[in-house]
Amino acid sequence: MSSQTLSHAAQSIDSSDETPLAGAQAALAGRQARPLRFITCGSVDDGKSTLIGRLLWDTKAVKEDQAATLRRDSTGKQNELGLPDFALLLDGLQAEREQGITIDVAYRYFATDRRSFIVADTPGHVQYTRNMATGASTADLAVLLVDARAGILEQTRRHATIAALMGIRQFVLAVNKIDLADYEEARFRAISREFREIALSLGVRQVTAIPVSALKGENIVLRGDGAMPWYDGPTLVEVLEKATQRTGQTTGFRLPVQRVSRPGEGFRGYQGTVAGGSIKPGDSVVVLPSGVEANVKAIVTYDLVRNAAVTGDAITLVLDRPVDVARGDMIAAIDQRPQTGRAFNARLVALSPDGIVPGKRYWLKAGARRQRVMVRPTASLNLTSGNWDDATFLSVNGIGTAELDFEDTAIFDAYETNRETGAFILIDPETLNTVAGGMIDGKRSRAGCFDALPDADRASITLPARLLEAFLKTEFARSHAGEIRVNGPEQVDEE
Amino acid sequence: MNVIEHGRGKPPLDPHLKALENEAIHIFREVAAEFERPVMLYSIGKDSSVLLHLALKAFHPGKLPFPLIHIDTGWKFPEMIAFRDQVVAKHGLELISHTNPDGLRDNVTPFTHGSARYTDIMKTQALKQALDMGRHDAAFGGARRDEEASRAKERIYSFRTPDHAWDPRNQRPELWSIYNGMIHPGESVRAFPLSNWTEVDIWRYIQAEQIELVPLYFAKRRKVVERDGMLIWAEDKRLELLPGEQVREEMVRFRTLGCFPLTGAVRSEATDLDEVIAELEIATVSERQGRAIDRDQSGSMEKKKREGYF
Ligand SMILES: Nc1nc2c(ncn2[C@@H]2O[C@H](COP(=O)(O)OP(=O)(O)O)[C@@H](O)[C@H]2O)c(=O)[nH]1
Numbered sequence: 001m002s003s004q005t006l007s008h009a010a011q012s013i014d015s016s017d018e019t020p021l022a023g024a025q026a027a028l029a030g031r032q033a034r035p036l037r038f039i040t041c042g043s044v045d046d047g048k049s050t051l052i053g054r055l056l057w058d059t060k061a062v063k064e065d066q067a068a069t070l071r072r073d074s075t076g077k078q079n080e081l082g083l084p085d086f087a088l089l090l091d092g093l094q095a096e097r098e099q100g101i102t103i104d105v106a107y108r109y110f111a112t113d114r115r116s117f118i119v120a121d122t123p124g125h126v127q128y129t130r131n132m133a134t135g136a137s138t139a140d141l142a143v144l145l146v147d148a149r150a151g152i153l154e155q156t157r158r159h160a161t162i163a164a165l166m167g168i169r170q171f172v173l174a175v176n177k178i179d180l181a182d183y184e185e186a187r188f189r190a191i192s193r194e195f196r197e198i199a200l201s202l203g204v205r206q207v208t209a210i211p212v213s214a215l216k217g218e219n220i221v222l223r224g225d226g227a228m229p230w231y232d233g234p235t236l237v238e239v240l241e242k243a244t245q246r247t248g249q250t251t252g253f254r255l256p257v258q259r260v261s262r263p264g265e266g267f268r269g270y271q272g273t274v275a276g277g278s279i280k281p282g283d284s285v286v287v288l289p290s291g292v293e294a295n296v297k298a299i300v301t302y303d304l305v306r307n308a309a310v311t312g313d314a315i316t317l318v319l320d321r322p323v324d325v326a327r328g329d330m331i332a333a334i335d336q337r338p339q340t341g342r343a344f345n346a347r348l349v350a351l352s353p354d355g356i357v358p359g360k361r362y363w364l365k366a367g368a369r370r371q372r373v374m375v376r377p378t379a380s381l382n383l384t385s386g387n388w389d390d391a392t393f394l395s396v397n398g399i400g401t402a403e404l405d406f407e408d409t410a411i412f413d414a415y416e417t418n419r420e421t422g423a424f425i426l427i428d429p430e431t432l433n434t435v436a437g438g439m440i441d442g443k444r445s446r447a448g449c450f451d452a453l454p455d456a457d458r459a460s461i462t463l464p465a466r467l468l469e470a471f472l473k474t475e476f477a478r479s480h481a482g483e484i485r486v487n488g489p490e491q492v493d494e495e
Numbered sequence: 496m497n498v499i500e501h502g503r504g505k506p507p508l509d510p511h512l513k514a515l516e517n518e519a520i521h522i523f524r525e526v527a528a529e530f531e532r533p534v535m536l537y538s539i540g541k542d543s544s545v546l547l548h549l550a551l552k553a554f555h556p557g558k559l560p561f562p563l564i565h566i567d568t569g570w571k572f573p574e575m576i577a578f579r580d581q582v583v584a585k586h587g588l589e590l591i592s593h594t595n596p597d598g599l600r601d602n603v604t605p606f607t608h609g610s611a612r613y614t615d616i617m618k619t620q621a622l623k624q625a626l627d628m629g630r631h632d633a634a635f636g637g638a639r640r641d642e643e644a645s646r647a648k649e650r651i652y653s654f655r656t657p658d659h660a661w662d663p664r665n666q667r668p669e670l671w672s673i674y675n676g677m678i679h680p681g682e683s684v685r686a687f688p689l690s691n692w693t694e695v696d697i698w699r700y701i702q703a704e705q706i707e708l709v710p711l712y713f714a715k716r717r718k719v720v721e722r723d724g725m726l727i728w729a730e731d732k733r734l735e736l737l738p739g740e741q742v743r744e745e746m747v748r749f750r751t752l753g754c755f756p757l758t759g760a761v762r763s764e765a766t767d768l769d770e771v772i773a774e775l776e777i778a779t780v781s782e783r784q785g786r787a788i789d790r791d792q793s794g795s796m797e798k799k800k801r802e803g804y805f
Pocket of ligand 1: 042045046050180214
């Protein structure tokens with residue numbers, strides 16, 4: 001049935017006049033790509049909900065029952081084209097519907113016959129940095145929306161900055177409501193030129209600008225030739241279909257070990273998801289932080305004992321000799337190792353109302369590895385000027401740089417080179433909430449850091465644990481956090 | 496130890512399904528490693544069947560490091576229970592079947608108490624009891640974000656207070672694929688490995704992986720009675736016919752499975768997986784199935800009643 005399915009799906013996407021019905025998602029036949037994840041950003045009223053609603057509607061991702069509810073709920077709220085109010089499709093939570101606001105990141109799903117898509121839909125106003133950072137962390141591409149009449153706003157620049165910071169390297173500028181700007185080509189060209197410059201200044205070269213009317217569905221899924229004969233570029237969906245997946249994994253083999261599997265009879269396997277590079281039996285690997293070396297004996301999965309695994313594969317790795325490996329360790333290519341050390345520099349996005357407090361000890365989780373870390377913010381990004389200003393504290397929604405000091409060895413790649421092994425979250429040890437997302441810039445080695453000191457220049461004192469806590473809270477200890485190493489009675493407050 | 500290979504000769508998954516499978520396995524392993532007493536909610540339906548298949552993959556060649564919980568309301572299709580027991584035996588699983596004793600004592604049925612109260616007592620309260628009894632700090636569920644609008648914002652680790660409450664305004668941000676599994680005593684998470692799957696993905700995966708399903712998903716001549724626009728399965732003595740109702744034998748199948756008095760059948764000729772998938776597509780395009788809502792969610796039935804269906 002697959003060839004039939006394909007042609008049917010293509011047809012239903014091309015013919016705009018038939019009643020779009022529920023759930024007729026394109027193509028049950030196999031898709032040749034992973035789902036593309038993208039994020040949409042825009043200021044309030046730029047038409048973001050309409051755009052996403054339009055994407056879902058025109059690709060027939062709206063289910064029968066949803067469509068029925070939509071028609072009923074939007075009586076009287078229909079737009080000029082007699083279509084339902086798309087925003088109703090998106091505002092799912094009761095509280096939101098009542099207040100007419102969107103409070104959190106929502107994920108939407110749609111597909112064409114070529115590819116499937118996951119949209120992180122983030123609100124344009126409240127807590128936008130926090131929500132955008134969350135949505136952007138897994139996105140391969142960002143769709144930035146502007147109102148054709150208003151052009152680029154300060155908000156646009158902020159959104160682009162955050163997207164770039166989170167590692168997104170493909171932008172689509174959707175110049176929306178072009179119908180209200182008389183479909184004027186000059187206007188569109190001017191806006192896209194201005195945006196291209198912003199993107200370039202952020203290091204993003206892959207930019208596509210598209211004139212669209214989300215309301216009328218022009219250049220979203222279907223072409224808008226009639227109204228814009230001057231535009232011969234792709235539709236939004238065409239760009240999304242062709243977008244590259246940012247694997248970003250330019251490092252060697254990485255396997256953060258999630259669990260050790262010992263079902264018996266001498267089987268011992270290390271389970272995890274390959275976070276970089278590839279591996280095959282016979283390859284030499286190093287176990288970090290111990291530094292013990294071994295060779296790969298087998299790659300086990302439920303289906304097959306495989307002769308190779310690549311980034312993204314969830315596998316069970318068997319080594320050729322008994323070595324000590326625990327959850328949180330990393331198995332890596334022997335000749336392309338990640339950075340290991342106790343001091344790193346990172347960028348942070350503060351997610352909690354308490355902000356990020358200098359010298360406070362947090363839990364840091366990266367991959368399957370969780371450890372104590374002392375965090376000292378050093379600068380914060382002014383999203384208006386684009387400058388990094390000196391800072392010692394990050395307030396909620398703040399973006400900053402920080403020094404991280406660990407009590408035991410940390411293992412990272414720079415986020416630039418590996419999004420999996422270069423990312424982490426910070427967890428508040430009291431509330432246990434996730435309070436920051438972080439991206440590693442690199443290892444820090446400088447004078448004043450404990451590890452940089454020769455043995456002769458170090459001394460130790462021993463204190464009761466409760467005094468230690470108090471000591472670490474003092475101004476003195478905080479301002480010398482990088483020079484103090486804390487040992488033992490470890491993780492008393494863990495359980 | 497001899498490692499069994501289950502996929503010899505099977506064509507590899509397409510990259511789309513492979514990515515979804517990898518993500519789900521990652522979540523399973525993470526939860527199993529971070530929590531002390533995880534458990535998997537097993538409802539016997541197609542999503543649960545996929546969930547179980549993924550769990551088996553995640554821990555292979557080992558066994559599942561957690562038990563399954565099935566909330567048995569006493570009103571499930573007998574074919575579901577038979578299938579459940581068969582699956583449990585085949586994979587050597589540990590199954591906890593729980594029925595709310597209060598509900599049994601008070602004779603709570605979908606007919607006497609209304610679907611909303613019935614569902615609350617026999618499903619929601621029963622689940623809380625089972626989780627509390629086992630002191631489970633993490634429970635896997637098969638929910639998907641595409642199911643309905645209110646689920647679109649659900650996290651993969653959905654944080655619950657000690658009384659199992661979900662506060663949409665107080666969920667932890669989830670970045671990358673790094674999950675925060677730290678909780679205070681009494682708190683718990685629901686973990687959803689299928690969050691990013693759509694219904695079509697589920698069916699395609701079942702097809703590609705040849706996952707066995709309860710036969711109720713396939714068309715067969717079954718005794719049904721039409722009630723409130725739904726075709727209700729009428730082979731259980733506890734279903735009392737209302738005046739004017741007539742039991743007929745029809746070729747039907749079920750699109751979702753739950754308690755039989757609340758689950759509508761659809762007329763169908765699809766007797767195997769390929770035919771069901773083909774029908775799924777045609778049905779949504781032509782609306783051939785009319786208005787029959789066949790979801791086992793009490794909400795939709797409640798709403799229909801309030802809208803004057805009776
Ligand atoms: N004329 C026109 N109106 C639009 C277009 N896109 C959105 N709108 C309208 O702009 C208003 C705000 O849109 P909405 O999607 O709610 O904006 P959001 O706040 O960004 O989600 C609504 O009244 C929409 O109908 C468009 O392309 N053309």
